Amino acid sequence: MKRAIVLVILIAAGFAGGVLWMKQREAAPPTAAEHSADAQTPAGKEAGSAQVSRDTNGNAVIAMNGKTQKDLGLQVKHPAAFQLSPELKGYGKVLDPAGLAALATELAAAQATYSASSNELARLQTLEGQGNASARALQTAQAAAQRDRLAIQSVRERLTLSWGKAVADQQDLVAWVRALISLEVALVRVDLPVGDALKAQPTGARIDTLSGQSADAEFLEPAPSVDPQMQGRGFLFLLKPNSLRLTAGEAVVGHVKIPGEPQAGVIIPRDAVVRTEGAGWVYVLNSAGEAFTRVQVALDHPLEAGWFVTKGVAAGEYVVVVGAQQLLSFEIKSAGGGEE
Numbered sequence: 001m002k003r004a005i006v007l008v009i010l011i012a013a014g015f016a017g018g019v020l021w022m023k024q025r026e027a028a029p030p031t032a033a034e035h036s037a038d039a040q041t042p043a044g045k046e047a048g049s050a051q052v053s054r055d056t057n058g059n060a061v062i063a064m065n066g067k068t069q070k071d072l073g074l075q076v077k078h079p080a081a082f083q084l085s086p087e088l089k090g091y092g093k094v095l096d097p098a099g100l101a102a103l104a105t106e107l108a109a110a111q112a113t114y115s116a117s118s119n120e121l122a123r124l125q126t127l128e129g130q131g132n133a134s135a136r137a138l139q140t141a142q143a144a145a146q147r148d149r150l151a152i153q154s155v156r157e158r159l160t161l162s163w164g165k166a167v168a169d170q171q172d173l174v175a176w177v178r179a180l181i182s183l184e185v186a187l188v189r190v191d192l193p194v195g196d197a198l199k200a201q202p203t204g205a206r207i208d209t210l211s212g213q214s215a216d217a218e219f220l221e222p223a224p225s226v227d228p229q230m231q232g233r234g235f236l237f238l239l240k241p242n243s244l245r246l247t248a249g250e251a252v253v254g255h256v257k258i259p260g261e262p263q264a265g266v267i268i269p270r271d272a273v274v275r276t277e278g279a280g281w282v283y284v285l286n287s288a289g290e291a292f293t294r295v296q297v298a299l300d301h302p303l304e305a306g307w308f309v310t311k312g313v314a315a316g317e318y319v320v321v322v323g324a325q326q327l328l329s330f331e332i333k334s335a336g337g338g339e340e
Helices: 002-027 066-072 098-129 135-163 173-181 324-334
Strands: 050-054 060-064 075-077 080-084 087-094 186-191 204-209 214-222 234-239 251-257 263-268 274-276 279-285 291-297 306-309 318-322
Touching: 050 324, 060 066, 060 324, 098 135, 098 173, 186 204, 186 251, 204 234, 234 251, 274 324, 279 324, 291 324, 318 324
Parallel strands: none
Antiparallel strands: 050 060, 060 291, 075 318, 080 263, 087 186, 087 251, 186 234, 204 214, 204 251, 214 234, 263 306, 274 279, 279 291, 279 318
8 A cells, every 4th residue: 555655656746747847848948959850960960060051142051950059059039020110211319408498497587577577567457447556657567568578489489499399389398308307308309311301290210329229209390490411301309208318419310200001021139130241140040940041131120129120031930049149150160260
């Protein structure tokens, strides 16, 4: 009886261990070898061997058995299908809110002054109707209120000419400017090259930093003036929140979104891209799972999740997302060169 109980316990423990192993396998990221049709060492080749050749298009191809793929820790993934709105590439910078802050303060002061003078005018009008104020005092109050009203108008006109109507008409301009100063939001101007004309207003923009970070910004209004260097159409965008932590004067690249049919493509993770020969490349696993082809991809559309590409890679293919740089290093060494 005791032996039967011990046997049952051992079987249960073995089953639990098997379930745990299966769950760990399911949770682990996919490796290149797991997508191989034959992960065993090919006949006639030593374990861990790899060979570099060229396909008919001149792309480098690294043939590598499953054991070597596992040893290198290579991981592959399907690129996500994505549709990108049409856009035009422009260049710009983050606007310095210092001048805007001065005008906002001036406007607030003018409004406070006008509030006091208009209240005084209303009081004297009441007293004059009762015969308790002179006509001269009333005329003086009317002149003061008119002067203060014109002062507000003057500041608003300067705001509109310098920063645009959408900025000048902010409901609480002082609080809005305070958010710009504290870097909670960023006001970005993007200028398109001469000749890039828009038939309709932009629907937004993707703002890219020079370090490769990207975030979406909302369209505010056309710029109130022409940049003397670019000489193209300029547009103002609001990055809210300022997730990129942009600061005044920082240069950016802006992809201005325009109405139209979206482009179909895929998003390549940033870690999948290697740079060599002055371009960006990814390694694509072949259908048999035994070779990786280095394919060039255009890095014209950076997104937060990676790079949007329309050619070279399809959504149903596997690209190397962990170990791509190792493959490039192996390829370079096999050609007798040093690392780039």
